Amino acid sequence: MSRPNVITVMASSILVAAVAAAVFGNVFTPHLVTDQALMSRLQPPAFMGGSAEFPLGTDRIGRDMVARLVAGLQMSLSVALAGTLIGAIFGTFVGFLAAHFRGLTEEILMMFVDFQASLPFILIALTLLAFFGNSMVLFVILMGMFGWETYARLARGVVLSARAQPYARAVEALGAGPGRLYLRHILPNVASALIVQVTLTFPQIILLETSLSFLGLGIQPPNTSLGQILGDGRDYLSTAWWISVWPGALIFLITLSMSLLGDALRDRLDPMLKTRTT
Template sequence: MTSVEATLESSAKRSLLSRLRLNLPFLIWVSLLWLIAMLLVAVFADQMRPYAITKMDLSARMAAPGTPGHLLGTDDLGRDVLSRLMQSIRVSLVIAFGATLLSAVVGTGLGFLAAQFRGWVEGAVMALADFQAALPFLIMSLAVLAFFGNSMVLLVCLMGFYGWERYARIARGLAISASAQGYAGAVVQLGATPARVYLRHILPNVASTLIVSMTLTFPEIILMESGLSFLGLGVQPPQSSLGNMVGFGREYLTQAPWIMLAPSFVIVMTTLSISLLGDWLRDRLDPTLR
């Protein structure tokens, strides 16, 4: 790496960090603490669960929350709701993280290709993005899962197909704008390859916008997965996800509402926290809003 490249890269990193080094509002602190708690539950679910998710105790069927040994109660088979909720948080977050990352990588890569080659490559990428935006994703997901069956890998790949066109459009526009600026042209004149220019210089400068887009896509994927699981085409037993628990609990809403309300509360709080964090990041990282 030349001294000019190193200077440009360090300048981009300092600019991003300086925008984030601000006092956090109270709601953002609450959102961060909630998301950290969810991540800890997802990582250490096996150690934190009081029972196995399939362990049944028919003598304690539909026990109310607060019952000794069952903090959030039990379902109609006597399975501990808290244990299943922890496992559901892990599964739903793994799907959402994996799908969001896959969507961002594919979309950003295609956007950079469109910006680099222009011409028919750009036209093909943008036409594919327009087709994706016009496609009723939920109907397509139902058809794919009904035809190919259910698996975690297929579900992550299918969810990752959602929203990639946003990243492609954003990455293409920002890459074209950055290429026209002096710093990109400077490293090209120094002999840097296109891959190095995009990955080491353009990507750090457009990362803030892409990160905000990821925070907006993440809760949408959680809700999409929850909807598919609610309809019975998402995560399948004996595994459990938040949407799976909501779909199961709707049958007992009048008898044991806690079966459905516990995962519903987690879904609402998690999506709300990520949305608030995304709005805050957008305000901090977009210079036109300051």
Template sequence: MVMASATKSYKNNPGLLARAGSQLRKIPFSVGFGIAWLAAMVLIAVFADSIRPYGITSMDLRARLSVPGHPSHLLGTDELGRDVLSRLIQSVRVSLAIAFGATIISALFGTALGFAAAKFRGNVEHLVLVLADFQAALPFLIMSLAVLAFFGSSMPLLIGLMGFYGWERYARIARGLAISASAQGYAAAIVQLGATPARVYLHHILPNVASTLIVSMTLTFPEIILMESGLSFLGLGVQPPETSLGNMVGFGREYLTRAPWIMLAPAFIIMVTTLSISLVGDWLRDKLDPTLR
């Protein structure tokens, strides 16, 4: 019924259809490719169990190191006869889950500290800025290696650790935008009407700064994917029998000369995914930033 109503609306309003087509044509090809690729990656991650042809630990020793194009293994097999395509699908799910969870944690943590600094000012603001400077100066990869080596690697710990990457960006952005919004006067007017500070920041200031924070998330997301891939490559990220993109690259490097597809397939996914996120993020910045219109 909804589809019929929408179709009727388009038939009765040919100008609406023309405007929709015009908006689609305005999207650059590279951005359209990035959106399509990211949509495909999300669908693969969500329906991984349904589309994966084999289990990630299923071995076929008679088909060890089969080249791509094998009748039973489209992307070939690894050194243990495990299907590369199946492991690649699962790796996409795991890597995206880690990156998405860590990005959300980082954004929430940093935005909350930024709003706290803008609200209380004084010592609280100074403490937040000092912590942000310390985080920016800290070699995060070395700290991550130390933490994972000491406590061991697990999925919750890895997501939580990655969640502390880049929070200082959100804190600085949220603080600056919140101070600017408060200086415009509408926040003070809302307070005079009896609104609580939580309502002012969550219902009035946050929607006005959300576009900038969303763009920042698109910049942090690929960095977290690369960080997780690096940790897994070094053996301190996702641990077997689970797999991730960086994990596959790490194990495949030993067979680069004999079976390069083991390493090149996940490396290609990492490269195209991070490139797509960057392209879409730049496009969103141009669309959401009023100063660039």
């Protein structure tokens, strides 16, 4: 086994830190996310002359940036995680169905996939949100709809090739039903490709959520997310840059780390590359 390289280690540390901050971040601040201190509006971070009470500054109604960021991080990560899982599971299921039934079923399913892939997702999202109004459930489902078609295509391809493998045919010949064949034999063998895809869509979903929230169509107050905080600060960029820069930097670090980790995973799991390193 080769040693993990520095970039992979750094990327994973950043992600671990981000998750830890989301879970335990509230111990760093005495303030609640909703606490307003109107006397301390737009206070700069401590190192720029602000007070130690608000180490990363405050926003336009005097809320502590640390508490805001922790809450935003929690929301952004959980929405992205839920969205990614919904998309991955649904898309993979569709891919498995297509590969199992072939024929007309496959063509219809894959038509939907092509349909989804040919529409700009942000337009679908805007339309749906405008039509049905914003609710948390709808928003998460919307995030789940993003990228399912890539899982469906990927899963269909890898399942078709795995099913042609002698081991799968031998299991079929033993009399195994489709459940056993797909869940116990094929899924574990194709999972690596799907996991890599998860690491690639996760940052995209974070970006989508932040874009929608930035536009005011995503997470609604009193809930908050990184994108929403970023959008909040857009009017104060010249006077209170910290409102936008902190969440922006977090988004950047998380998505970049996730993508780097995904690349590393793909290199590790790709059988072509594996044979070359041994």
